[in-house]
Amino acid sequence: MIEEQRASLGYDIDGVVYKVNRLDYQERLGFRSRAPRWAIAHKFPAEKAFTKIEAIDIQVGRTGALTPVARLTPVTVGGVVVSNATLHNKDYIEGKGQNGEPLRGGHDLRVGDTVTIQRAGDVIPQIVDVDLSKRPADSEPFKFPDRCPICDSHVTREINEKTKKQDAVSRCSGGLACSAQVLERLKHFVSRGAFDIDGMGDKVIDEFYEAGLIKTLPDIFTLEQRDKDNALSKIQNREGWGKTSAQNLFDAINAARKVELARFIYGLGIRHVGETTGRMLSRYYGSVERFITAMKAIAANREGPEYHALIDIDGLGEAVANSLAEFFAEEHNVSVVDLLLGELDVQDAEAVEDTSAVSGKTVVFTGKLEKMSRSEAKAMAERLGAKVSGSVSAKTDLLVAGPGAGSKLKKAESLGVEVVSEDGWFELIGQN
Numbered sequence: 001m002i003e004e005q006r007a008s009l010g011y012d013i014d015g016v017v018y019k020v021n022r023l024d025y026q027e028r029l030g031f032r033s034r035a036p037r038w039a040i041a042h043k044f045p046a047e048k049a050f051t052k053i054e055a056i057d058i059q060v061g062r063t064g065a066l067t068p069v070a071r072l073t074p075v076t077v078g079g080v081v082v083s084n085a086t087l088h089n090k091d092y093i094e095g096k097g098q099n100g101e102p103l104r105g106g107h108d109l110r111v112g113d114t115v116t117i118q119r120a121g122d123v124i125p126q127i128v129d130v131d132l133s134k135r136p137a138d139s140e141p142f143k144f145p146d147r148c149p150i151c152d153s154h155v156t157r158e159i160n161e162k163t164k165k166q167d168a169v170s171r172c173s174g175g176l177a178c179s180a181q182v183l184e185r186l187k188h189f190v191s192r193g194a195f196d197i198d199g200m201g202d203k204v205i206d207e208f209y210e211a212g213l214i215k216t217l218p219d220i221f222t223l224e225q226r227d228k229d230n231a232l233s234k235i236q237n238r239e240g241w242g243k244t245s246a247q248n249l250f251d252a253i254n255a256a257r258k259v260e261l262a263r264f265i266y267g268l269g270i271r272h273v274g275e276t277t278g279r280m281l282s283r284y285y286g287s288v289e290r291f292i293t294a295m296k297a298i299a300a301n302r303e304g305p306e307y308h309a310l311i312d313i314d315g316l317g318e319a320v321a322n323s324l325a326e327f328f329a330e331e332h333n334v335s336v337v338d339l340l341l342g343e344l345d346v347q348d349a350e351a352v353e354d355t356s357a358v359s360g361k362t363v364v365f366t367g368k369l370e371k372m373s374r375s376e377a378k379a380m381a382e383r384l385g386a387k388v389s390g391s392v393s394a395k396t397d398l399l400v401a402g403p404g405a406g407s408k409l410k411k412a413e414s415l416g417v418e419v420v421s422e423d424g425w426f427e428l429i430g431q432n
């Protein structure tokens with residue numbers, strides 16, 4: 001039987017497909033919806049093996065997620081030597097499933113435990129059971145870290161806004177200081193919606209990070225000085241670089257020092273704080289000083305008036321507020337932000353133009369816009385004091401409809417909402 005040979009085959013299989021050999025029979029049997037009647041798949045049961053947990057390590061991912069990994073005494077399962085198994089999260093180690101249901105009979109996993117592992121198909125091996133009769137007498141429950149093993153920032157678990165349940169994932173809160181996360185943060189920081197530094201894309205960030213030229217956000221702005229001081233091997237001498245391209249990069253970096261508050265906030269890469277939220281916060285706080293002061297107050301006290309004011313900002317919600325609080329509660333982040341601010345000239349938010357024709361109105365964009373992208377349209381409307389919504393309702397004041405507008409246009413007409421074309425929009429706001 002092929003199943004007995006499975007372990008000694010030179011390749012991985014997870015089952016066998018039996019087929020009718022004769023083509024004329026195949027033709028007579030034909031197909032049933034999508035699958036042929038002349039073939040049938042037989043999956044082998046998952047292969048199991050016993051081994052021991054030698055250690056439990058914590059890995060920190062690019063988004064700060066802490067993933068525990070079991071280091072196993074190497075064992076062969078289905079012809080493959082297995083020495084690691086993912087333990088997913090804290091609850092999983094404690095024997096609790098996603099909805100609090102017991103896993104493995106509710107038994108936790110400890111270093112020194114004898115466990116059953118399984119490989120189903122070619123997925124990552126799983127621990128399916130633990131043999132309590134073999135548990136060493138002196139074993140202790142695994143202590144999941146409350147500080148990041150890489151940067152020592154505090155570890156948090158989010159509360160889901162809707163279900164009020166704790167998220168399964170534990171995260172390092174030190175996004176700007178954690179070497180596991182900083183490369184992603186750097187890429188985000190220079191990206192278009194954030195600081196938008198010309199000539200500094202993902203590839204350059206990868207290169208400079210690799211070379212140790214840029215390790216954290218403020219390093220971007222000290223690059224030119226360090227280059228001049230010969231504190232690093234000159235960028236113009238690097239492969240693919242020259243005098244001009246290096247100078248162009250420094251110029252682009254210097255130009256980016258003067259930055260809108262909304263872009264600065266978004267650029268920090270705080271979880272749940274996207275471009276729209278960045279703009280909302282920028283409009284609300286107005287200046288970087290007020291923003292930072294409020295964030296520090298919120299981080300220190302999540303019951304206080306600043307916290308409630310933050311949640312009450314139009315549609316912002318608790319997930320964003322808590323994420324901001326966690327970020328600014330971590331000293332490692334705050335010191336990076338302070339260094340960064342020393343390099344920047346953050347512009348106050350533009351005062352909302354109350355005098356514009358669309359100020360205070362709820363606007364919906366639909367159809368194909370030809371003179372501006374959807375995000376430009378949204379930003380423009382918000383700058384003029386309008387609120388942009390995704391759907392038409394009785395609260396809608398204005399629908400801007402480009403060619404191909406469909407159901408939203410119909411609904412607006414039936415509700416008697418004012419409808420204008422894209423040109424009409426520009427006329428309305430006085431920019432035609």
Ligand SMILES: [Zn+2]
Nearest residue numbers: 148151172178
């Ligand atoms: Zn960390």
